[in-house]
Amino acid sequence: MRTPVSIVTGSAQGIGRAISLALAKEGAKLVLVDIDEKRLESVGREVKKIGSKPLLVKADISRFEDVERIVKTTIAEFKRIDIxxxxxGFCSRRPLSEISESEWDRLMKVNLKGTFFLSQKVLILMKRQRRGKIINIASLAGKIGGIAVGADYAASKAGVICLTKSLAKEGGSYRINVNCVCPGVIKTRITSSLSKKMIEGYKKAIPLGRIGSPEDAANAVLFLASKKADYITGETLDVNGGLFMD
Ligand SMILES: NC(=O)c1ccc[n+]([C@@H]2O[C@H](COP(=O)([O-])OP(=O)(O)OC[C@H]3O[C@@H](n4cnc5c(N)ncnc54)[C@H](O)[C@@H]3O)[C@@H](O)[C@H]2O)c1
Structure with a gap:
């Protein structure tokens, strides 16, 4: 099989870093995208050690012109996009009554608008290729609403879950699979502000008895990006240790 060309946004740390390293181990040609140039370069070096030569794109996915640049640069370098x-994305923890208009706008621009327009541009190319896989990282909060996180964050991730289904319907007849992963509580920068007491509370509530690792989420992405998931589309895969089951 041809080496898949894979774009990973937010790849400079946390879950995105773990996804990038996992895809590199599978031999993917990687396009690593992040707003944080320093950390992006560091992950780029890690990926190189695995044997893949990544293309690094410093970009803010909330900016339409950056989204266009991500796609253009990828095509100029690799000619196609497979994954x-x-x-x-980022998380807010503001109480509902304190969320300002500018905070709402910024969060929606990154978590939902960025995901929408990058998917829109990539889907056009994948349709021409008549093949491709898109995996969106949503959140448990997008299913159950915000508890430890803001209502704005939960709403943005509910949007990502629904967008996944629309994209899956659009891409199905072109053999394009679109799925999403819903992480629960994963140990990254996003959860680093949670108190010890909250973490202990989560551990008690999680049937598998532990907080997830970035690799737990990356493994789910790897599966959805693989041939083994060729007959799965529009699906939401929970990675939450059983914290919520539906
Ligand atoms: N950690 C969790 O418990 C958890 C749970 C559910 C969902 N998620 C989701 O998983 C994804 C990754 O989160 P994480 O926990 O690894 O967070 P993280 O903060 O460790 O990493 C997020 C990365 O995205 C990048 N980024 C943020 N805004 C960007 C933008 N506008 N353009 C380009 N890059 C940008 C950041 O620079 C960072 O490198 C997010 O979408 C998050 O909402 C995380």
Missing amino acids: LVNNA
Whole structure:
């Protein structure tokens, strides 16, 4: 099989880093995208050690012109896009009554608008190729609403889950699979502000008895990006240790 060309957004740390390293181990040609140039370069070096030569793109996915540049640069370098992982995002923890208009706008621009327009541009190319896989990173909060996280964050991730289904319907007849992963509580920068007491509370509530690792989430992405998931589309895969089951 041809080496898949894979774009991973938010790849400079956390879940995106783990996804990038996992795809590199599978031999993928990687396009690593992040707003944080320093950390991006560091992950680029890790990927090189595995044997893949990544293309690094410093970009803010909330900016339409950056989204266009990500796609253009990838095509100029690799001629095609086989896998897109929309992982870049951030979390808010503001009480509902305190969320300002500018905070709402910024969060929606990154978590939902960025995911939407990058998927839109990539889907056009994948349709021409008549093949491709898109994996969106949503969140448990997008299913159950915000508890430890803000209502704005939960709403953005609910949007990502629904967008996944629309994209899956659009891409199905072109053999394009679109799925999403819903992480629960994963040990990254996003959860680093949670108190010890909260973490202990989660551990008690999680049937598998532990907080997830970035690699736990990356493994789910790897599966959805693989041939083994060729007959799965529009699906939401929970990676939460059993914290929530539906
Ligand atoms: N950690 C968790 O418990 C958890 C749970 C559910 C969902 N998620 C989701 O997983 C994804 C990854 O989160 P993480 O925990 O690894 O967080 P993280 O903060 O460790 O990493 C996020 C990365 O995205 C990048 N990024 C943020 N905004 C960007 C932008 N506008 N353009 C380009 N890059 C941008 C950051 O620079 C960072 O490198 C996010 O979408 C998050 O909402 C995380």
